[in-house]
Amino acid sequence: xxxxxxxxxxMFAITTAFGSQATAGPVLDEIKASGNIICLVNTNSPGFSSxxxxxxxxxxNTDFGRMxxxxxxxxxxxxxxxxxxxxDSMKTIVARKAHMASRSIxxxxxxxxxxxxxxxxxxxxxxxxxxxxxxxxxKSASELSGAVVCAxxxxxxxxxxxxWFGNRKMDYKVENIGDKTARLxxxxxxxCDVLASDFTAxxxxxxxxxxxxxxxxxxxxxxxxxLTLACQPDQELEAILFWGFQVMLTAEQYxxxxxxIDAIIKDIDKQPKAVRRLFGEKGATSDMAEKxxxxxxxxxxxxxQVGNYGEVYERHLGESTVFKLVRKGxxxxxxxxxxxxYAYPIR
Amino acid sequence: xxxxxxxxxxxPPEAEFCVFGWMRxxxxxxxxxxxxxISVVLFLVWIVPAVFSWMFLDAVGFSGDEALCRSSDxxxxxxxxxxxxxxxxxxxxxxxxxxxxxxxxxxxxxVATLIFKRMRVKWMVLLWAxxxxxxxxLMFGNVMGLPAVxxxxxxxxxxxxxxSVFSLAAAFPLGILLALARHQNNYQLLKNLAAGYIxxxxxxxxxxxxxxxxxxxxxxxxRGFFLEPLFAILIALMLFHAAYFAEDIxxxxxxxxxxxxxxxxxxxxxxxxxxxxxxxxxxIKQSLPAIFxxxxxxxKDTSLVIIVGIHDIISxxxxxxxxxxxQRYGLEAYFFVGIWYFCSCWCLSAYGRHxxxxxxx
Numbered sequence: 001x002x003x004x005x006x007x008x009x010x011m012f013a014i015t016t017a018f019g020s021q022a023t024a025g026p027v028l029d030e031i032k033a034s035g036n037i038i039c040l041v042n043t044n045s046p047g048f049s050s051x052x053x054x055x056x057x058x059x060x061n062t063d064f065g066r067m068x069x070x071x072x073x074x075x076x077x078x079x080x081x082x083x084x085x086x087x088d089s090m091k092t093i094v095a096r097k098a099h100m101a102s103r104s105i106x107x108x109x110x111x112x113x114x115x116x117x118x119x120x121x122x123x124x125x126x127x128x129x130x131x132x133x134x135x136x137x138x139k140s141a142s143e144l145s146g147a148v149v150c151a152x153x154x155x156x157x158x159x160x161x162x163x164w165f166g167n168r169k170m171d172y173k174v175e176n177i178g179d180k181t182a183r184l185x186x187x188x189x190x191x192c193d194v195l196a197s198d199f200t201a202x203x204x205x206x207x208x209x210x211x212x213x214x215x216x217x218x219x220x221x222x223x224x225x226x227l228t229l230a231c232q233p234d235q236e237l238e239a240i241l242f243w244g245f246q247v248m249l250t251a252e253q254y255x256x257x258x259x260x261i262d263a264i265i266k267d268i269d270k271q272p273k274a275v276r277r278l279f280g281e282k283g284a285t286s287d288m289a290e291k292x293x294x295x296x297x298x299x300x301x302x303x304x305q306v307g308n309y310g311e312v313y314e315r316h317l318g319e320s321t322v323f324k325l326v327r328k329g330x331x332x333x334x335x336x337x338x339x340x341x342y343a344y345p346i347r
Numbered sequence: 348x349x350x351x352x353x354x355x356x357x358x359p360p361e362a363e364f365c366v367f368g369w370m371r372x373x374x375x376x377x378x379x380x381x382x383x384x385i386s387v388v389l390f391l392v393w394i395v396p397a398v399f400s401w402m403f404l405d406a407v408g409f410s411g412d413e414a415l416c417r418s419s420d421x422x423x424x425x426x427x428x429x430x431x432x433x434x435x436x437x438x439x440x441x442x443x444x445x446x447x448x449x450x451x452x453x454x455x456x457x458v459a460t461l462i463f464k465r466m467r468v469k470w471m472v473l474l475w476a477x478x479x480x481x482x483x484x485l486m487f488g489n490v491m492g493l494p495a496v497x498x499x500x501x502x503x504x505x506x507x508x509x510x511s512v513f514s515l516a517a518a519f520p521l522g523i524l525l526a527l528a529r530h531q532n533n534y535q536l537l538k539n540l541a542a543g544y545i546x547x548x549x550x551x552x553x554x555x556x557x558x559x560x561x562x563x564x565x566x567x568x569x570r571g572f573f574l575e576p577l578f579a580i581l582i583a584l585m586l587f588h589a590a591y592f593a594e595d596i597x598x599x600x601x602x603x604x605x606x607x608x609x610x611x612x613x614x615x616x617x618x619x620x621x622x623x624x625x626x627x628x629x630x631i632k633q634s635l636p637a638i639f640x641x642x643x644x645x646x647k648d649t650s651l652v653i654i655v656g657i658h659d660i661i662s663x664x665x666x667x668x669x670x671x672x673x674q675r676y677g678l679e680a681y682f683f684v685g686i687w688y689f690c691s692c693w694c695l696s697a698y699g700r701h702x703x704x705x706x707x708x
Binding site: 045050053 | 432438440444499502658671672675677
């Protein structure tokens with residue numbers, strides 16, 4: 001009853017307040033009316049989304065929900081970050097019970113073809129990798145012929161392994177252990193030579209060894225898993241998510257961080273044109289803000305309250321964390337440094 | 348007069364008198380007994396020092412930090428200090444967690460009144476109804492100036508107690524009604540309906556009943572009435588446990604001598620007084636072990652609600668050790684949860700034994 005009343009009031013408020021202007025998308029209207037954006041994340045994904053000791057979700061994925069809230073409301077804390085409930089986040093979004101999901105969902109063709117769900121932007125390029133013990137003295141996955149691989153029967157992991165080893169005509173044996181904890185124990189006990197899983201999962205699994213330094217993650221990534229945001233279909237919402245992310249990439253490209261952005265704004269006339277377009281008074285971003293009906297300084301809010309992409313990455317997955325995930329040389333680096341993070345021009 | 352000069356009359360044989368005598372009588376009476384004793388002792392010698400050193404000797408004390416834990420083999424008690432609130436209350440807003448704590452204590456108090464205080468059924472039902480309303484009011488807020496907290500943020504102990512205690516408490520009367528309906532012969536349709544319901548519920552897994560509850564129940568609600576998923580699950584659990592209680596009680600009803608019912612009829616008691624005064628007390632006494640079995644089993648099965656996205660204490664325990672800095676301490680998290688389960692199930696079981704002993708007078 002309350003929800004219907006809120007929705008009705010929201011619709012009423014919008015039709016009276018914005019009646020004559022360009023109609024924002026219905027989902028964005030609903031978000032603005034309810035005062036926060038519902039973002040679904042995984043409840044126990046170390047580094048990507050897990051609650052801290054106070055019960056507040058922290059992680060790489062949660063920061064993108066906060067980015068959306070900072071853009072739409074000017075306040076990153078208006079993101080209602082929820083651990084996923086029943087039926088994965090995709091079905092919840094299709095059922096219109098949540099607005100977006102930042103959940104390490106791999107964007108695949110079949111998922112994208114479903115109506116009711118859109119994947120606006122990829123936030124992390126992951127893939128499948130291998131972990132071996134240092135004492136095997138294996139430096140590359142091409143030396144793994146004849147290895148015993150720990151993986152889960154029926155998962156795409158095994159299919160990828162079959163493809164990869166088959167293409168190189170290498171032998172391998174599979175140690176099929178369904179439960180993740182049992183698999184890790186088998187690997188650390190030496191029962192199998194290689195552990196195969198998503199690269200980021202391997203990183204967090206390595207921390208569970210009694211001595212993580214004894215294990216290496218091989219450099220080869222044998223499958224593509226682009227981890228994307230997902231949201232309800234709504235042109236304005238998708239634009240906000242996509243361009244919000246581009247703002248974060250562009251800011252990193254030009255060295256704008258949450259720490260120095262205030263100083264940069266004071267000195268805005270001396271900055272490169274691209275930075276002026278992002279944060280200046282009459283830049284491209286304020287033009288977009290008018291069309292999307294979000295606060296004019298949305299780009300500033302994103303960078304100030306959440307940070308640029310590099311900051312978010314370092315905060316949750318970087319050198320200062322237990323993961324020590326090196327960004328250089330991986331697809332997650334900026335395109336100017338050889339990675340796949342390509343900042344679209346904002347003009 | 349026969350006079351025995353045996354001065355051992357009145358004292359037990361020496362072999363049973365002192366410690367060794369006791370051991371010989373109770374632990375080493377015959378070969379099989381001796382083998383069992385030796386095996387158990389060996390097992391204890393193997394396990395108890397290991398557990399003791401894990402829990403106390405090698406463990407890092409409460410005031411330690413993660414770095415200390417990493418270098419030690421024993422339990423990491425700083426993990427508990429750090430994460431106890433997360434495991435108990437999950438993602439409930441931090442500054443409002445006193446409400447969740449109070450609500451949990453309230454439910455435990457309600458159960459305690461059931462166990463320790465004798466009161467008329469009417470007052471007990473009223474007390475529980477008021478208790479349930481206070482629980483929901485406390486947790487949900489939006490009354491008396493308390494900020495609202497949606498049900499998706501209810502995690503951990505309060506939600507677990509809500510789902511287990513209230514579903515089992517409500518299922519018991521429903522189970523009694525079903526058992527009575529199935530046991531009588533006067534109204535065949537009612538009997539078949541009850542039997543059909545019981546067999547249907549017993550024939551499907553609990554998970555399926557939960558899914559059904561989540562999808563089907565909101566559809567049968569009147570228009571405009573929004574049923575929170577949490578309460579849909581509560582109702583589904585109640586319907587599930589009712590079927591199992593019904594069968595337990597029906598077992599007790601079957602042990603009742605027909606003479607009891609006939610005597611009640613001859614006294615002029617109509618149906619409900621007969622059932623409440625004569626039939627049920629005897630039937631329930633007979634089915635106490637079965638009832639407590641269902642109770643304890645149902646209490647623990649509540650954890651399955653994680654599949655429908657409700658995060659009870661086992662799920663929040665998993666959340667606790669998915670913090671990147673504390674990933675290695677899953678055992679401590681589950682140990683904490685295990686202690687809770689063990690203590691509460693032990694208390695329930697002890698109460699069951701007490702009730703059985705009380706009846707045997």
